[in-house]
Amino acid sequence: MTFYSEPREGTPPLTSSLTAGRRAVAALAKGHGPFAIDTERAATFRYSSRAYLIQIKREGSGLFLLDAPALEEIMGELAEVLATDMWILHAVDQDLPCLHMDGLEAPKVYDTQVAAQLLGREHVSLQAVLQSELGIDIAKDHANSDWSKRPLQDSLLSYAALDVEFLIELERELTARVEEAGRMRWLEEECEHLRLSPDPEPRPDPWRRSAKREKIDDPRALGMARELWEVRDEVAKDADLAPLKIIRDNDLAHLAATKPRSAADVRHRVRGRAGRYAREFWEAIDTAWHLDEDELPSPKPAEGRPRPQRWERKYPDAAKRWNIVRPAVLARADELGIRQEVLMRPAHQQELAWRGWSSVMDATEKLLAAGARPWQIEEVLTQLPRSSR
Numbered sequence: 021m022t023f024y025s026e027p028r029e030g031t032p033p034l035t036s037s038l039t040a041g042r043r044a045v046a047a048l049a050k051g052h053g054p055f056a057i058d059t060e061r062a063a064t065f066r067y068s069s070r071a072y073l074i075q076i077k078r079e080g081s082g083l084f085l086l087d088a089p090a091l092e093e094i095m096g097e098l099a100e101v102l103a104t105d106m107w108i109l110h111a112v113d114q115d116l117p118c119l120h121m122d123g124l125e126a127p128k129v130y131d132t133q134v135a136a137q138l139l140g141r142e143h144v145s146l147q148a149v150l151q152s153e154l155g156i157d158i159a160k161d162h163a164n165s166d167w168s169k170r171p172l173q174d175s176l177l178s179y180a181a182l183d184v185e186f187l188i189e190l191e192r193e194l195t196a197r198v199e200e201a202g203r204m205r206w207l208e209e210e211c212e213h214l215r216l217s218p219d220p221e222p223r224p225d226p227w228r229r230s231a232k233r234e235k236i237d238d239p240r241a242l243g244m245a246r247e248l249w250e251v252r253d254e255v256a257k258d259a260d261l262a263p264l265k266i267i268r269d270n271d272l273a274h275l276a277a278t279k280p281r282s283a284a285d286v287r288h289r290v291r292g293r294a295g296r297y298a299r300e301f302w303e304a305i306d307t308a309w310h311l312d313e314d315e316l317p318s319p320k321p322a323e324g325r326p327r328p329q330r331w332e333r334k335y336p337d338a339a340k341r342w343n344i345v346r347p348a349v350l351a352r353a354d355e356l357g358i359r360q361e362v363l364m365r366p367a368h369q370q371e372l373a374w375r376g377w378s379s380v381m382d383a384t385e386k387l388l389a390a391g392a393r394p395w396q397i398e399e400v401l402t403q404l405p406r407s408s409r
Contacts, residue, residue: 023157026178027083027185034073034172036087041094044076044084045101051081054106054130056187059088059115060167060180065265067256071118072167076102077184085177087170088122095122103127108187110146112211117219129215130207132187135194138203138210140357150186153193158182206395213393225321230273238279239316240308245276246317247304255297267294267301280305325374335374341408342373348403356399364400368392376408 035044048055055078059071066072070088077083091098099122106128109115116126136144141152150156162179198207227249236242252272256263267275271294280286283302290298308316328346331339349369353360360366364387371390377383380401387397 021151021155021157023159024182024185025159027181029083031174031178031181032083032085034085034087034177036090038091038093041086041091042097044086045094045097047081048076048078048084048098049101049104051078053079054108054188054191055102056108056184056191057102057115057119058109058180058183058187059118060165061118062166062168062262064164064262065166066168066262067260069118070121071115073172073180074119074122075180075184077188079188083181083184085180092122095124099124106130108132108191110149110183110187112214113217116214120219126215129211130191131211131214132190132194134210134214135191135198135207137362138206138358139194139197139201140359146183149194150190153190153197154186156186158186206393209393209395213391225317227273228321230269231276233270234273234277236273236277237319239313239319241276241279242319243308243311243316244279244305245273247308248272248276248301251300251304252297255300265293266297275301276305325370328370328373337376338374341376342370344404344408345369345373345400349400352399352403364392364396368396378407378409380406 035041055076058075060073060075061069062072063069072088074086074088075083076086086098088095102124104127107126108130110132112129112131112134116129119126132146132149133144136149136153141149143149143152147158147160150158159179159182162176165176165179167176195204198204225246227245231242231245236245249272252263252266256266259266267290271290275286275289278285278289280289280302283299286302286305287295287298290301294301326335328339328342331342346369349364350360353363356363368387368390372383372387375386377386383401383404384397387400388394
């Protein structure tokens with residue numbers, strides 16, 4: 021195992037000026053082959069989920085660390101160059117949304133994490149995959165750093181650069197092994213699905229999770245939890261701080277559960293950094309106090325498909341189908357040597373069992389509509405009866 025604390029040719033400087041940025045774009049344009057790409061965000065520190073650093077390496081070009089906020093003016097030029105060849109990333113779904121925010125769109129992607137999953141690797145972090153496939157160990161000591169701060173320490177820049185330093189070699193090695201396993205079509209379908217997937221939408225009623233932990237079932241207190249959550253989000257956005265930096269979810273829910281009656285009551289209950297926002301919190305609570313009954317949230321949210329654990333008693337037909345689908349997926353995944361959620365997401369398994377199927381075509385259409393890939397459907401349906409009736 022060979023250990024690296026920085027790239028083989030040293031850590032490049034942070035590219036922050038427009039002049040240096042244009043030189044980097046020109047160099048990348050003159051290179052050849054795919055682009056190894058990664059990003060660093062600051063979601064636990066900042067409200068924005070944007071990329072604060074974009075790392076790119078290409079053969080014949082070198083490795084560049086781009087200060088994304090400082091280079092917004094030339095993102096269009098960078099986008100034109102990056103549109104000319106495939107992107108290699110590890111965990112595509114983590115990086116594409118913030119790259120989209122800068123107008124960067126991939127013509128094709130290759131996810132080294134997905135390739136490792138399809139090969140049945142147990143550990144699929146970048147560090148683990150580099151160790152198993154290339155015998156390379158890299159320093160990984162700054163995963164939770166604030167990448168929005170400037171200047172960035174040299175150790176942070178080295179850490180970021182190592183995320184792309186070996187991706188091109190890793191893609192070649194993984195591709196050879198995936199082809200040998202006869203699973204290249206699986207990989208191509210997975211990567212194209214990731215490339216075309218819409219960026220994630222905000223979770224509906226996100227305040228309900230912490231309210232549930234706090235065991236809030238009173239509609240008025242739930243209204244306060246909702247109003248407090250929305251006010252915290254506005255404050256966080258204005259300050260460009262992660263909402264948790266304003267007040268923690270559980271503390272916000274606990275405040276709602278106490279149903280304060282005055283601004284003084286709120287000031288008494290809110291401590292530390294959150295105390296500076298006591299006035300805003302009281303205004304949210306006061307708003308909830310004055311809502312009509314029909315404006316308050318229901319103690320129980322509108323429920324979609326119930327969890328399979330509840331099917332046996334209320335939905336016996338669905339439970340029967342679940343007892344066919346689930347074991348079949350688990351058995352086939354075991355035969356293929358991959359995790360069952362790689363073969364087919366549990367949500368897709370549940371959708372098929374919940375709705376049932378009248379034919380192979382019907383099952384195929386339902387699974388495709390749910391988001392399953394063709395290779396997954398083929399592998400699973402060979403294990404199921406032609407009809408669930």
